[in-house]
Amino acid sequence: METKVRVRFAPSPTGPLHIGGVRTALFNFLFAKKHGGDFVLRIEDTDQNRYVEGAEDYIVESLNWCGIPFDEGPGKERENGPYRQSERKAVYRKYAEKLVENGYAYYAFDTAETLDFHRKDHEAKGKTFIYNWHNRLKLKNSLSLSKEEVEQLIQNGDEYVIRFKSPENETILLNDLVRGEITIDTSILDDKVLFKSDGMPTYHLANIVDDHLMEITHVIRGEEWLPSLALHYMLYRSFGWEAPIFAHLPLILKPSGKGKLSKRDGDALGFPVFPLEWRDPKNGDIAKGFREEGYLPEALINFLAFLGWNPGTEQEIFSIDELVEAFSFDKVNKAGSRFDPDKVKWFNHHYIQNSTDVQLAKILQSSRAELKEMDPQYIELVAGLVKERANLTSDLWDLTRYFFKAPRDYDETAIKKAIKDDTATILSKVRDIVVHLHEFTKDNIESQVKEWIKTEGLGFGKVMMPLRVALVGSLQGIDVFEIMFLIGKNESVSRIEKLIQSI
Numbered sequence: 001m002e003t004k005v006r007v008r009f010a011p012s013p014t015g016p017l018h019i020g021g022v023r024t025a026l027f028n029f030l031f032a033k034k035h036g037g038d039f040v041l042r043i044e045d046t047d048q049n050r051y052v053e054g055a056e057d058y059i060v061e062s063l064n065w066c067g068i069p070f071d072e073g074p075g076k077e078r079e080n081g082p083y084r085q086s087e088r089k090a091v092y093r094k095y096a097e098k099l100v101e102n103g104y105a106y107y108a109f110d111t112a113e114t115l116d117f118h119r120k121d122h123e124a125k126g127k128t129f130i131y132n133w134h135n136r137l138k139l140k141n142s143l144s145l146s147k148e149e150v151e152q153l154i155q156n157g158d159e160y161v162i163r164f165k166s167p168e169n170e171t172i173l174l175n176d177l178v179r180g181e182i183t184i185d186t187s188i189l190d191d192k193v194l195f196k197s198d199g200m201p202t203y204h205l206a207n208i209v210d211d212h213l214m215e216i217t218h219v220i221r222g223e224e225w226l227p228s229l230a231l232h233y234m235l236y237r238s239f240g241w242e243a244p245i246f247a248h249l250p251l252i253l254k255p256s257g258k259g260k261l262s263k264r265d266g267d268a269l270g271f272p273v274f275p276l277e278w279r280d281p282k283n284g285d286i287a288k289g290f291r292e293e294g295y296l297p298e299a300l301i302n303f304l305a306f307l308g309w310n311p312g313t314e315q316e317i318f319s320i321d322e323l324v325e326a327f328s329f330d331k332v333n334k335a336g337s338r339f340d341p342d343k344v345k346w347f348n349h350h351y352i353q354n355s356t357d358v359q360l361a362k363i364l365q366s367s368r369a370e371l372k373e374m375d376p377q378y379i380e381l382v383a384g385l386v387k388e389r390a391n392l393t394s395d396l397w398d399l400t401r402y403f404f405k406a407p408r409d410y411d412e413t414a415i416k417k418a419i420k421d422d423t424a425t426i427l428s429k430v431r432d433i434v435v436h437l438h439e440f441t442k443d444n445i446e447s448q449v450k451e452w453i454k455t456e457g458l459g460f461g462k463v464m465m466p467l468r469v470a471l472v473g474s475l476q477g478i479d480v481f482e483i484m485f486l487i488g489k490n491e492s493v494s495r496i497e498k499l500i501q502s503i
């Protein structure tokens with residue numbers, strides 16, 4: 001029987017999930033679904049100092065909003081749980097000890113001061129301090145001390161960590177689905193800490209042990225983890241476990257293409273880099289989210305899929321099911337991909353056009369308290385009329401507000417352009433025409449007003465511009481006669497009068 005594909009997304013709850021994390025989750029989801037496998041969420045919260053309140057809920061909500069839910073994880077327990085590393089604490093020590101017993105790891109008693117001294121000393125000489133084969137026998141650990149000395153130190157309650165004993169002079173052959181074969185000379189690696197003096201495992205140990213216990217078949221993660229791959233391979237080998245297959249996804253670059261995309265780029269250039277809005281629990285700072293800014297999850301997902309992957313055809317619009325169908329690692333690039341804020345808007349515009357009026361009306365109605373009691377059919381109608389102009393769902397209110405409310409004030413440039421000495425007289429006449437209309441239909445309003453303009457020999461703009469300003473508050477909006485028909489006779493008259501009075 002073929003083994004079932006099992007992948008995991010393993011974020012640390014240190015803050016809001018960056019868009020790069022969502023991309024990693026997406027590629028895991030696509031790969032799992034393509035192969036009928038499981039998508040596991042594991043929360044890597046072994047670093048207590050970096051734990052941020054609310055971050056886990058944020059991750060879960062983000063995945064759900066994006067439409068890439070996990071099959072197994074916190075709150076969706078199966079036999080491989082628990083899924084928070086802090087709840088698996090008891091598991092890790094015995095694995096670290098096992099490595100020590102078998103000669104793959106050792107206890108190290110060097111104090112923070114000693115290590116700091118070596119670091120600074122090296123720095124002063126323009127070198128980097130690396131704790132490994134070339135100096136480990138000169139440092140304070142179970143390789144340099146006798147068995148008795150080690151026992152004594154442990155009995156005394158001296159703090160120690162467990163370090164991996166990186167082999168000297170070995171070439172390790174690594175395999176990656178995106179990068180192919182990579183060789184690493186182990187001589188350059190340091191003896192990474194696997195288990196800390198506070199009784200917690202480090203990322204490396206917990207990650208490998210959990211991937212093994214959770215029966216993960218493919219590890220799909222960001223390129224920033226590539227430097228850890230050699231250690232991870234060696235850990236699997238030391239435990240005598242089969243390593244999963246690895247795929248390291250390319251970096252997401254700034255819009256300029258220079259360097260990794262960061263939160264600051266979003267702030268500086270005015271686009272979100274997080275799926276949902278995030279309020280920093282420490283200082284209350286708000287970071288923008290795609291959801292709140294008016295993006296549809298389908299658009300964000302379609303956009304993210306193309307950050308590092310392409311179908312090899314001209315097709316750009318993909319539903320999530322189509323992405324699952326088309327996804328494969330041989331179409332994932334090695335090179336970083338540039339984050340293009342215009343492109344995500346382009347996708348969003350497309351998905352808004354493809355949304356039904358009912359869907360858009362729901363979004364619009366739920367976004368504004370004043371629309372709560374409004375007739376949903378009216379909202380659907382006006383949403384449908386303006387949607388081709390919307391790049392963001394948050395544009396919908398600006399594009400439709402005049403269907404619901406009289407303008408409170410008027411756009412200054414529009415007033416300058418539209419209001420002349422005779423405007424009040426002209427608008428009064430239009431009002432009279434409207435008041436006397438028996439059948440208040442768009443066609444009727446239009447033909448009556450236009451006929452009058454013609455007989456008076458007036459310029460079209462002289463009438464239509466102020467009329468638009470009266471109805472909309474600016475020179476924006478759909479066809480003036482259509483607006484009048486939709487808001488009704490009384491409202492049209494009252495808006496015209498209001499502008500006359502304010503002239």
Ligand code: GLU
Pocket residue numbers: 009010011012044203207220221222225
């Ligand atoms: N906890 C790591 C992170 O925050 C997981 C990396 C991995 O997937 O191995 O990204």
